[in-house]
Amino acid sequence: MCGIAGVVSQNPVNQLIYDALLLLQHRGQDAAGIATNQGNKFYMHKANGLVRDVFRTRNMRSLLGNMGIGQCRYPTAGSSSEEEAQPFYVNAPFGITLAHNGNLTNWEQLKIEMFRNDRRHINTNSDSEVLLNVLAHEIQQATLGYSLDPAALFKAVASLHRRVRGSYAVVAQIAGFGLLAFRDPYGIRPLCLGVNETDAGTEYLVASESVALEGLGFRFVRDVIPGEAIFIDVDGNMTSQQCADNPVLNPCAFEFVYLARPDSVIDGASVYHSRLKMGEYLADKIKREFSTGDIDVVMPIPDSARPSTIELALKLNLDYREGFIKNRYIGRTFLMPGQAIRRKSVRQKLNAIGSEFKGKSVLLVDDSIVRGTTSREIVQMARDAGARRVIFASAAPPVKFPNVYGIDMPTRSELIAYGRTDEEVCREITADALVYQDLDALKRSISDANPSIRQFEASCFDGNYVTGDISRDYLDRIEYARGNPEPANDDMVRSQLNLSLAPAD
Incomplete structure (x- = not known):
């Protein structure tokens, strides 16, 4: 469970992202990170701890640029080590940073595919790093021989939807180009869009909950719908497209029970x-x-x-x-x-x-x-x-x-x-x-x-996993991993997934 935010503005965004993460702190108290972009260069700082403890004045001053993303994290995959704090970064193609809320159910298999087929190295056991590399690979495939434009990004997200399973709400930035945000085809984890008119121009904020928008003076525009991708370029031009074949809204019922702040509205339903x-x-x-x-x-x-x-x-x-x-100074038990x-x-x-x-x-x-x-x-x-x-x-x-x-x-x-x-x-x-x-x-x-919400992701109550890929063997495997926290090496993962070690054709 995490809180994510992404901003495009004509003004410096470091303070805005920091304030958004404070408003989303209830979603993750383990680590926090911000990555900003100025020209073709990224600036990043992340560490374990609460938002207020991770970022000091010297860190904030180093986060230059009018575009950026941030995350506050509670780990549900990988580990709580500082190296798995987000955002994550890859240098090719173009330079991409990404922050993710959710959990990929097929990340182990994707990690092997990255190694065997896509020739990409994954350095951690974080499913978010896997997701970033899938996105990077698909953007690279979509732009071979073509320029980078929104159509290519939407094509890449559509390919990602076909490969990735599980829940994911994502904000990603491409150096010197713009901010990309998208949501899984089931809409399990929340994501919404807000705008703010300033003297310098229109600011856009994408965040996990509407409370982050309202608390910063942004006007709530709408939720990102399941399967949709939104792109906002560095000049503030926004385009969007449905990228999934059969999107169906299944919001997580536990968001309304416990996770979300009561003053948030998720998919048109007031949590309060x-x-x-x-x-x-x-x-x-x-x-x-x-x-x-x-x-x-x-x-x-x-x-x-x-x-x-x-x-x-x-x-x-x-x-x-x-x-x-x-005692409000003790975290959620x-x-x-x-x-x-x-x-x-x-x-x-x-x-x-x-x-x-x-x-x-x-x-x-x-x-x-x-x-x-x-x-x-x-x-x-x-x-x-x-x-x-x-x-x-x-x-x-x-x-x-x-x-x-x-x-x-x-x-x-x-x-x-x-x-x-x-x-x-x-x-x-x-x-x-x-x-x-x-x-x-x-x-x-x-x-x-x-009333328009008719289906839910309520697997923790009824055992019905909406993505359709969760077996007893899968549950046994994650339970074994939880009881044996030492990270599995790649040979073990391949063996568990019954994947051939032979080179790809």
Whole structure:
């Protein structure tokens, strides 16, 4: 999961990209990077850490130019080493830098193809470096004997769509030429376009979420549609084209549950209003399954669950209280590596107000339950604060399957709901009762905000992988890789993929 931004302006863009990444910081807290372009030269700085820590005054001054891209990263493929921070760069053809949000499901096979057929060297285990080299190769093929123009770029993106599988929202810049942005044919990861009129001319900003546009004074124009490519040249001329054969919008449902900021609008659906609806539908289920007279107070687990909890309390006519106070200087525990670190961070991140719990039957509402570590700690905190009874509710359905499209929940064994009934999960988190949102209700919550969205990428809930290329063997392989973090050498990868080592014809 990452946040990406790309800017074309008639003014220096370093500060603008930095500010956009601050607004997208919730999407990735592991690393950050910016690459700008002036004339035919790129300027780049990237490192591990939060945006505010990666970029110092000396770094910002070195980022020259009126065009640039940036990314804040949380790794879901490759590793968290600094060498895999983005953007990535290749010098041929023309010079290209790229930043990517998503996860390629066939990146290992593509890496071998790059070696065998395209004669391109991949230096890391990052799927984003693979994606950049696929794009570079296809641009090279599209421009053989022809000049570089938007038509050639769109042809290259169309070829990329035919080769690449998985989720990808991309911003890339070509030295001295312009900014290219595109989205996978399923529209799994979000990407949107904004404009700003200045005295020097029109500025364009492409970003992962609309909040980055609005926070910087840009007018939201539209979402990049699935399969579409947009090109903005250095003079500010924009063209676009559909580059996929059969694009179908399948936005990630988990974006609306947890990942996106509530003040964002994704594919025409307000994240905030979707979360309100999640609370409304969850209240309906609680009415059916519980006697609300057994509940004294409703409390959110800050912050993502707050809109759902407010609506749920109103619908059930129950008192709403803030029982947990959040330390905002602790990162998201869902995004932290290692169970022990997450468990410790829960206590550092949340503190219970004892008077709100003492002697009460409390309904706690969280956005989702993934590994269960956080939920178990929160239930115990409520009991330690004096709660007489703890009922736990999830605004999302049970997370039972790995997400392979860019969210860090890759192994079944880490998911508390995998292979367990709701009653068994309830015992694991030590709650007195547990209620999950129904999947149909979750989908309805988003469709209510935009009725034109009819299909979703909801594989972590239903095991239905929309790209159609995820097998049990694939899931076994990524689980093995997670349990054995030493990078596999190319011979191992080829062996796993059952690819011939013979030279290409």
